[in-house]
Amino acid sequence: MTEPDPQDRFTALYSSCYSTVYAYAVSRAGRQVAEEVASETFGVAWRRIGDVPAEALPWLLGVARNILRESYRAEARRQSLESDLTAWATAEEVTTGDIAESVTERIAVLRALATLSDEDRELLTLVAWHGLRAADAAKVVGCSTATFFVRLHRARRRLERVMATEPGAVALPSTSLASVKESFR
Numbered sequence: 806m807t808e809p810d811p812q813d814r815f816t817a818l819y820s821s822c823y824s825t826v827y828a829y830a831v832s833r834a835g836r837q838v839a840e841e842v843a844s845e846t847f848g849v850a851w852r853r854i855g856d857v858p859a860e861a862l863p864w865l866l867g868v869a870r871n872i873l874r875e876s877y878r879a880e881a882r883r884q885s886l887e888s889d890l891t892a893w894a895t896a897e898e899v900t901t902g903d904i905a906e907s908v909t910e911r912i913a914v915l916r917a918l919a920t921l922s923d924e925d926r927e928l929l930t931l932v933a934w935h936g937l938r939a940a941d942a943a944k945v946v947g948c949s950t951a952t953f954f955v956r957l958h959r960a961r962r963r964l965e966r967v968m969a970t971e972p973g974a975v976a977l978p979s980t981s982l983a984s985v986k987e988s989f990r
Contacts, residue, residue, distance in 0.1 A: 811854045818861050819847055826865050833873050845872050883923060890919040917954065917967040943955035 809817075826846050830839035846869040850857055858864050918926055931942040943953035 814857075815847075815851055815854055818850060818857065818865075822862050822865050825849065825862060826869050829866055830869055830873065832874075833870075838873075842861065842869055842872050842876070886923075887919050888927070890915050890987075913968055917964055920967050921960070921963060924956075925963055928953070928957050928960045929964060 823843060827839055827843040830842035830846075834840070846865055849868050849872075850861075850865060859896065918929065921929075927946065931937045931945060932939070935942075937945065939953050939957070940950045942957075943950045946953065946956075948956070
């Protein structure tokens with residue numbers, strides 16, 4: 806007896822199990838997340854079609870469970886970092902009373918950083934806070950130095966846009982913004 810074509814096997818697997826995997830994800834995380842979890846689950850199944858056992862449903866639900874668990878961890882990390890950045894800004898505001906210009910800039914940057922994606926925050930902080938050179942920071946994020954410079958440039962522009970438009974963020978004069986940008990070079 807020959808093995809079925811991987812594409813045919815995947816199609817049959819998808820047809821017979823998608824609704825159950827989706828329902829499992831809905832029961833664990835709600836409808837907003839369920840479609841993404843089901844899609845990622847079947848993405849894993851496609852990449853590892855040779856590893857999928859004959860009794861596929863338990864394996865698929867295990868994959869979906871792991872994806873959900875990882876998404877919970879990622880969300881918890883993101884919320885923790887966001888609350889830390891917000892707390893740093895709030896602590897500065899509370900303890901300093903009448904805030905000097907440099908402290909105002911720092912608070913504005915912290916607030917703006919809290920709204921950026923994890924990837925943008927990582928790029929900016931690797932250079933500005935951790936003091937890495939671009940070549941070393943590129944190694945950390947797993948890309949070439951040239952790619953890192955492009956990503957860093959884009960992250961800086963997004964930071965500038967957030968600082969200019971974020972409600973509650975302090976609008977900085979162009980000279981102050983230049984000094985903030987310089988800290989990220």
